[in-house]
Amino acid sequence: MSLDNLTIRLRDRQVPSDHKTGSWGDLLFVFHVVGILVAILGVTMLFPLLVDWESSNADWHVFVTSAGVCLFTGITVALATYRRYQKVDRRKGYLLTVLSWVIVGLFGSLPLAFSSLNLSFTDAFFETMSALTTTGSTVLVGLDHMAPGLLIWRSILQWIGGIGIVVMALVMLPFLRIGGMQLFKSESSDVSDKLAPQIVRVAGLTVLVYVSLSLACLAALIIAGMPFFDAVNHAMATIATGGFSTKDASVGYYDSPAIEAVLIIFMMSGALPLVFYARIIMHGRGAFKAERQIPTFLAIWILAIGIATVIRHNSSAVEAIGWLGAFRQAAFNVTSVLTDTGFATTDFSLWGSGAIALFMGLLFIGGCAGSTSGSIKVFRWQLLFGSIRSQLVHVLSPNRVVAVRYRGKGVDDETISVVRNFFFLYMVTWAVLSFVLMLSGLDYLSATSAIAQAMAGAGPGLGPIVGPGTNFLGLSDFSKYVLVAAMLLGRLELATVYVLFLKDFWRK
Incomplete structure (x- = not known):
C-alpha cells in the first residue's frame, strides 16, 4: 500500500471532533460540562477548608489538596473539550445526568479519603454518594467529636445534591420523558413564561426558593x-x-420538642414541589388547587402519624409512654421517613411488626415531584390508582371510556404506560438488589x-443491623457498592441509568 493511499484511509477513519457528526462529539460535550462541575466542586471545598482553618483543625490541608486536584482536573478537562455546542439532545442528557453524579461523587470523596479518619476508598465513596443522592446513610461513627470541616462538607454535599435533584426534575427529566415527568414540562414552561423567559431563569428561581428555605x-x-454550627448543618440536611x-x-x-417541630415543618417544606412556592407568589391560594399532589401527600402524612401514634402507644417492646409522647415520636419519625x-x-424498628410494615410502606411513597424527596413519589401513585379505576370501570362497562385526569387535564396512554413501567422497574430493581444483599449474608x-431506603434516599433501614440505632459501617464492601448502585438508580429515576446499558444507545 502506498503512503498516499494509507494517508487517505487514515483520514477517512478519523473520529470527527465536531459534536454534530457522531458519538465522539456527544462525549466531548458531556465531559466539558462534567469538567466544569468538578471545578465548581473544587471551589466549594474552600468553605470547609476555612472552617477547619478557623477551628485550628489539622485536616484543613486535606481540603487544599482535594480542591487542587478538582480544580486542575476540572479546568483541564473543560478546556480540552471546549467546542461550540448546539442544544442538548436526549442521548447527551442521559449520559450527562449519570456521569455528573458518579464523577462528582468520586471527586467529592477525596477529602474523606485523605482525612485523618483513615477511611477506605469504599467507605469514602459510599459516604459521598449517600450525601449527593441525599440518602443520609452513613458509615461514620464519632460524629460528636469529628473535625468540623468534614461535618460541614457532608452537609454541603447533601445541600448541593438536593438542589441538583430539583433542577434535574424540573429541566432534564421532563425533557427526557423519564417516569412520567413529562407531565411537569408544562409546569416549568408556565413558570418560565410568567416569571422568567428562559429555563435558566427557572432554575435560578428554584435556587432562590431553595436558599430562602435553608436560611429560614x-x-x-x-x-x-x-447551636449555630449544628443549626447550619441540620438546615442544609433538612x-x-x-x-x-x-x-x-x-x-x-437534643431531646427538644421545639427543634423537632422546626425540623418537621421544614422536612415537609423540602418534600413539596419547589415550583409550588413560585406559584404561591403568582396565584396565592389558587396554587393549592392547581397542585393535586399536595392534598394527597398531606393526607397520607396525617394518616401515617395517626397509625404510628397508636402503634407506639400500644407497643410493649419498648418503654411505655403516654399519648403525647407517642404522638411526638410518631410525628417526627413518620415525617422523616415519608419525606x-x-x-x-428513636429506633422505631423496635416498636413491633406493625411499625415495621408501616415504615417499610412509607419508604415506597416519598414526597412530591419537583421536591428534594426521593422514592416513587405521590403523583405516580395518583396516576396508578387512576389507571386502575379506569380499567375497573371499563370491565364493568366495556363501552364506557373513563379518562385518567391529572391537574384538570386528561393523561395520555403513553404517560400512563410509562408510569406503569416505572412501577414495575422500581419493584423489580428492589427485589433483585435485595436478593443480591441476602446472598452477601x-x-x-x-x-x-x-435497598428500599437506598432507592428512596431515606437514610436508615429497619432492624438491628441497618436500623435507626445503627449505621452501615459493618457491611461488606460488596454490600456497600450494591447500596451505592441502589442510591444512584433511585435518585436518577431508574431509566436514566438503565438506558445506558442498551446497545442502541451507543450506536452512532
Whole structure:
C-alpha cells in the first residue's frame, strides 16, 4: 500500500471532533460540562477548608489538596473539550445526568479519603454518594467529636445534591420523558413564561426558593435552641431531605420538642414541589388547587402519624409512654421517613411488626415531584390508582371510556404506560438488589429495608443491623457498592441509568 493511499484511509477513519457528526462529539460535550462541575466542586471545598482553618483543625490541608486536584482536573478537562455546542439532545442528557453524579461523587470523596479518619476508598465513596443522592446513610461513627470541616462538607454535599435533584426534575427529566415527568414540562414552561423567559431563569428561581428555605430553617433552629454550627448543618440536611446529622444519636441527641417541630415543618417544606412556592407568589391560594399532589401527600402524612401514634402507644417492646409522647415520636419519625430525610429520634424498628410494615410502606411513597424527596413519589401513585379505576370501570362497562385526569387535564396512554413501567422497574430493581444483599449474608429485613431506603434516599433501614440505632459501617464492601448502585438508580429515576446499558444507545 502506498503512503498516499494509507494517508487517505487514515483520514477517512478519523473520529470527527465536531459534536454534530457522531458519538465522539456527544462525549466531548458531556465531559466539558462534567469538567466544569468538578471545578465548581473544587471551589466549594474552600468553605470547609476555612472552617477547619478557623477551628485550628489539622485536616484543613486535606481540603487544599482535594480542591487542587478538582480544580486542575476540572479546568483541564473543560478546556480540552471546549467546542461550540448546539442544544442538548436526549442521548447527551442521559449520559450527562449519570456521569455528573458518579464523577462528582468520586471527586467529592477525596477529602474523606485523605482525612485523618483513615477511611477506605469504599467507605469514602459510599459516604459521598449517600450525601449527593441525599440518602443520609452513613458509615461514620464519632460524629460528636469529628473535625468540623468534614461535618460541614457532608452537609454541603447533601445541600448541593438536593438542589441538583430539583433542577434535574424540573429541566432534564421532563425533557427526557423519564417516569412520567413529562407531565411537569408544562409546569416549568408556565413558570418560565410568567416569571422568567428562559429555563435558566427557572432554575435560578428554584435556587432562590431553595436558599430562602435553608436560611429560614437555619434561623428557626437557632431560635429553637440549637447551636449555630449544628443549626447550619441540620438546615442544609433538612431542606435537602438528606438527614446527615452532627451527632451519632441524630436529632434524638437534643431531646427538644421545639427543634423537632422546626425540623418537621421544614422536612415537609423540602418534600413539596419547589415550583409550588413560585406559584404561591403568582396565584396565592389558587396554587393549592392547581397542585393535586399536595392534598394527597398531606393526607397520607396525617394518616401515617395517626397509625404510628397508636402503634407506639400500644407497643410493649419498648418503654411505655403516654399519648403525647407517642404522638411526638410518631410525628417526627413518620415525617422523616415519608419525606425520605433520614433523621431519627428513636429506633422505631423496635416498636413491633406493625411499625415495621408501616415504615417499610412509607419508604415506597416519598414526597412530591419537583421536591428534594426521593422514592416513587405521590403523583405516580395518583396516576396508578387512576389507571386502575379506569380499567375497573371499563370491565364493568366495556363501552364506557373513563379518562385518567391529572391537574384538570386528561393523561395520555403513553404517560400512563410509562408510569406503569416505572412501577414495575422500581419493584423489580428492589427485589433483585435485595436478593443480591441476602446472598452477601444479610437477613431478609435488613436486606430489603436497606435497598428500599437506598432507592428512596431515606437514610436508615429497619432492624438491628441497618436500623435507626445503627449505621452501615459493618457491611461488606460488596454490600456497600450494591447500596451505592441502589442510591444512584433511585435518585436518577431508574431509566436514566438503565438506558445506558442498551446497545442502541451507543450506536452512532
